[in-house]
Amino acid sequence: MNSAIEQVGTPNAAADVDVIVSIRDLNVFYGKFHAVGNVSFDVPKNQITALIGPSGCGKSTVLRCINRMNDLIPEARVEGRIEYHETDINSSNVDPVEVRRHVGMVFQKPNPFPKSIYENISWGAQINGHKGNYDELVERCLRQAALWDEVKDKLQESGLALSGGQQQRLCIARTLAINPDVILMDEPCSALDPISTLRIEDLMRELERQYTIVIVTHNMQQAARVSDQTVFFSLGENRMGVLVEASQTRQLFTNPNDQRTEDYITGRFG
């Protein structure tokens, strides 16, 4: 175990769980701006890890490093190790396309493709060379995303015709279709109403059995409700995002180690 991690108190050392993603000394720059500094934490397998913190503290940036999404931003530069099953995904011989086939992502605003509901799900599987029965795949993914009953009679209609909450579940279903290991969720409920939000949260707890989920949220209640582990980020010097504390969710919310965490969760800051 890296000593930097023990300092911030990762729970995994004690509780004997498999680590699926391990982040070490992650630094991200946008041009000259040092956006995230020296972040290290572990993501335990088959658990939900929540990243919380005030706006602009780099939690989404860190999330987007886990599937190399920051490669799409020309001025972004990522340093440090991100080990996925003990392979550093930032090393030069790793193809980001391959990483994203194992680490799926759901975005802040639902972004279904302007295709039919059926194609929204089959497309990802198709480009990944899925050989099996597509009808079964579409049904299975929609059932897993708790959307099947609402759309089974209109699979050929456009995904854009669904409501916001349904669109977001469609995006989750579409991610499941490529059969990822890890699902990253970047504030998946921030554009949704409270009922849709609760449905997505139920869904996350359901999915946790088969998948590992990392979720960014600025809703602390949500982090408390759904996550097993919580990582708290804050703003350091020069508006650089830093990791303050990573603990079991219950501990972080009831008995935080750091004063800044306590200030944030009690609403005195942020």
Add this chain to the structure above:
Amino acid sequence: MGPSGDTIPANREHEFGEIPGSATGRGIAPITALGGRAPVNLDLSGHKSRGMQERIVGVLLWICGALSLLTTAGIIFVLFQQAFVFFQQIPITDFLFGTTWTALFKTPLYGVLPLVSGTLMITLIAMLVAIPLGLMSAIYLSEYAPNRAREILKPALELLAGIPTIVYGFFAVTFIRPDILVKIFPGIGPFSALSAGVAVGILTIPLVASLSEDSMRAVPRALREGGYALGATKLEVSWQIVVPAAISGIIASFILAMSRAVGETMIVALAAGSKAQLTGNPLEPMQTMTGFIVQAFSGDMVVGTPPYLSLFAVGLLLFFITLALNLISQKVVGRFREAYE
């Protein structure tokens, strides 16, 4: 402003509770919080001349708008009127379905089909050039080009559209045919539908590329990210997500390019030849509707005779074809447009 300018923070005080240190603000509050008490000198009637000014500007702008509409109406009126006289002398069915066009010969026949087929052949060739090249350029500019390259290439491409078409005409005759086409098709004559069509195609590449690129750039970034997050390559995202999402604008650009090719005149007048013949062989010379009009105007003609009047009939037909293409393009845009927020 007057004293009422200060009422905003004071009135909002109930939302924020007492604002510490706003003692002076609170001092004003009792007066303004009563609301409705008008300042003594309040005059909202405005300058007397303002209403008149606005009305004059409105009328001037209306005249400008009406002028362009009137011009269009005038052109259509003249076309219809002269074409009507023409069709009193030549039956409209002979005109539309006749297969020989010898309007400027001693024994004139006015079957417009050779001109229509020449126009369509050249348009078809032009689209075979412009659609693939224009669309590929658009994909490159929108998805692949680094910002630096796009900043240089897009204006350069649009400059291409600004070159006078007569220059494309002699480019076709002096370069495209002798240096390229002859090597591929040794049988090609000095004037042919093919060399004119290729030049018209090059002319319309910027139109297709620029409009398609605009519509691809309007596809939200979130859709691309959604594609990449599923492990798609850049080619898959460009071709299977961005292009279908932008399809309304892309098809509209094709149709506008087609409409431009149908109406293109100088290139075909120079490069296609002036032999109106009904043939499917693009290596042969052909005459288009526009090409005929140029040829007829550059010779001598007696006003009011059938050859003269036939110009208007051809012009009217051309007008209907381009009008139809523009209407189709509008329909397509409306039909396939996806609503993104």
